[in-house]
Amino acid sequence: MQSDLIILGAGHAGMSAARSALKRGLKVTLIDVKMPASGDKFDLQAGPAKAMAHLLGKESWASSDAALERHPLVEEVLAHQYLEFVEGYGRVVKSNAVEVGRKTFSARRVIIATGSEAILSPDSTISDLPHFTEDCLPAISDQLQGVVVVGGGEYACLVAQLFGVMGIATQLVVPGQSLLEDLDPDVSEILERSFEQLGVGIYLGKGLSSTAKDPTTGGLINVQLSDSTVLKTSAIIATGIRRGRTNGLGLEAIGCATDELGFVRVNNRLQTSRSGIFCAGDVTGKLLGPSSAREMGRIAVSQAFDRSPVTRFDPMLITRVLPLTPPVATLGVTEKDAPGKSVKIAKVTFAELAGSKVGSQATGFVKLISAPRPLMRGLGGGKLIGATIVGPSAGEMISELALAMRRNLPVGAIVENVRPTSNYNFAVELAARQLLESENPALKAPAS
Ligand SMILES: Cc1cc2nc3c(=O)[nH]c(=O)nc-3n(C[C@H](O)[C@H](O)[C@H](O)COP(=O)(O)OP(=O)(O)OC[C@H]3O[C@@H](n4cnc5c(N)ncnc54)[C@H](O)[C@@H]3O)c2cc1C
DSSP, X not given: OOOSEEEEOOSHHHHHHHHHHHHTTOOXXXXXXXXXXXXXXXXXXXXXXXXXXHHTTOSXXXXXXXXXXXXXXXXXXXXXXXXXXXXXXXXXXXXXXXXXTTEEEEOSEEEEOOOEEEOOXXXXXXXXXXXXXXXXXXXXXXXXXXXXXXXXXXXXXXXXXXXXXTTOOEEEEESSSSSSTTSOHHHXXXXXXXXXXXXXXXXXXXXXXXXXXXXXXXXXXXXEEXXXXXXXXXXEEEOSOEEESOTTSOTGGGTOOXXXXXXXXXXXXXXXXXXXXXXXXXXXXXXXXXXHHHHHHHXXXXXXXXXXXXXOOOGGGOOEEEOOSSOEEEEEOXXXXXXXXXXXXXXXXXXXXXXXXXXXXXXXXXXXXEEOBTTTBTGGGOEEEEEEEESXXXXXXXXXXXXXXXXXXXXXXXXXXXXXXXXXXXXXXXXXXHHHHHHOGGGSOOOO
């Protein structure tokens, strides 16, 4: 089959690009070192039990992909008559050709979607000891008497929660002053409480000052923190240091630039420095995660074949859903990054949903941020520029806000979309109403 497009990597970005290209009637060669699974490696949303099942008795959760059930959309792509799947390690040899073993495949365009990988911590205090990353977790066994997780980002939180849920003594050492520093500070507070309830120790603003094998207990490691606290553990998991998976792809030889961490340099149209080659997903280093990978896959195809001047990758429109307990979903700017005085912020906690069945039980909140629209100013409540939801169904609830932002709808349109008062979702309506009323005080109901 003479292809129109070669896609290197069949993860979230590659599959999304393939689907988009096939829908256009293009012929696609999709290359991956292994047959694609669902792409969800660590799907706590599908339930911690699923994640645990993958971890228990496995050397590494990353190697457990093949065991996952395949998603129907993946099946649809693989079964398509215009799809050629090639199993093997690909190297880009020209702007229109990729080599797998002794065979060379060519096409009009190439999309690189090879993802990212964790790198072992260069921290000299642990580099001499065997240690783990979010991509390769220690196996659960009787020998595993505890883990120390280092980092404060989403991978650190996911990993610490996973081991905590499994009843493994878990300590989280966070170099920053709070968890998830790039998100709303209220998120961090709730998560810290959740970790406490789980029995996970959190050490904020601390680093590792030394580590050594404990001479008295055989397999254990003594971890000394910067404040002289000493933790005893079986394994150290250093999280959040990732690089683009481009080693050995041959990009340098064909003039396709990468940065010092191996991420491919792209502009917001996902064009690389080599004409004819586009890039999508984690390997761009732009915004790591499955949603942005899927969006980039779609945009890369559109740019590769239409060069549309309006289709660009905008990280502000991407929903991030962290499958934590409680789940966290974010979109656009956070309160601390919200620009200027004209910005309005509204927060409704689930506890405020008085009288509803959800109000008494749930921890969490909806926070919305709006700004005036050009020309129309605050009319209709302005436009939504950011949202953070923490609590049950956060990932589902944020979808309508994502649509509102993408379509530039006024905040009033979110209010008009009436929901049952007994749903968590009602908090979205109340928060949007607060924004609308702060722009138009006349709409406020008189106090009774
Ligand atoms: C700890 C952790 C938890 C996560 N939790 C979740 C979660 O719950 N749900 C979720 O959906 N995502 C989760 N993610 C994130 C998610 O895995 C990535 O953000 C997402 O998969 C990125 O998509 P991608 O297509 O860019 O890369 P990937 O999905 O990594 O796909 C890249 C593909 O390229 C292939 N490849 C690489 N090099 C070559 C080559 N030279 N030749 C052929 N094939 C190659 C790889 O085999 C792979 O299939 C998690 C990640 C981590 C580390």
